[in-house]
Amino acid sequence: MRxxxxxxxxxxxxxxxxxxxxxxxxxxxxxxxxxxxxxKYITAGKAYEQWKATPDKIFVVDIRTxxxxxxxxxxxxxxxxxxxxWTLKIDPASKDALLEQxxxxxxxxxxxxxxxxxIFLVCRSGARSARAANELAKAGFTNVYNTVDGxxxxxxxxxxxxxxxxxxxxxxxxxxxxxxxxxDLKLVPYMTSK
Numbered sequence: 001m002r003x004x005x006x007x008x009x010x011x012x013x014x015x016x017x018x019x020x021x022x023x024x025x026x027x028x029x030x031x032x033x034x035x036x037x038x039x040k041y042i043t044a045g046k047a048y049e050q051w052k053a054t055p056d057k058i059f060v061v062d063i064r065t066x067x068x069x070x071x072x073x074x075x076x077x078x079x080x081x082x083x084x085x086w087t088l089k090i091d092p093a094s095k096d097a098l099l100e101q102x103x104x105x106x107x108x109x110x111x112x113x114x115x116x117x118x119i120f121l122v123c124r125s126g127a128r129s130a131r132a133a134n135e136l137a138k139a140g141f142t143n144v145y146n147t148v149d150g151x152x153x154x155x156x157x158x159x160x161x162x163x164x165x166x167x168x169x170x171x172x173x174x175x176x177x178x179x180x181x182x183x184d185l186k187l188v189p190y191m192t193s194k
Contacts, residue, residue, distance in 0.1 A: 043175075084128065
């Protein structure tokens with residue numbers, strides 16, 4: 001009886017893995033800013049491995065600004081649908097670029113994807129993509145994952161490390177996942193002139 005149970009569980013596990021219906025989530029992020037209402041999380045390395053196993057069933061969406069997508073680089077297969085847009089202004093206090101929410105974001109996602117599609121959102125470090133996932137959940141999307149370490153990753157926090165303060169700890173760019181500066185016009189349709 002025990003052998004039948006073990007065999008059945010093995011077969012079910014294989015079926016689930018092959019169909020891609022269950023994904024390997026990372027732990028719930030400690031940083032509250034990276035948490036989502038859907039509670040679905042994945043690291044960049046796992047996101048790439050899952051996409052590679054079933055590229056026809058998983059969509060990688062880079063929600064950073066077009067400037068980040070073009071000049072910092074992006075996952076090779078990632079569609080760029082910006083969640084926020086640069087206002088071309090700098091906050092004098094934080095010295096950060098001022099961003100405002102893209103009013104077309106949800107509509108653009110609805111044009112390209114179905115609410116039940118498996119979508120891995122990627123931003124710089126996982127906070128913006130969490131906010132984007134929450135907006136998509138409000139619009140009825142049910143299978144949106146926050147890539148918790150983003151494209152650039154988290155900052156190294158070690159004053160003795162020459163890379164202290166740089167985003168080199170994890171993330172898509174610092175993993176073995178492929179990325180590029182090259183543009184595929186099918187992935188950035190709004191950038192083409194008409």
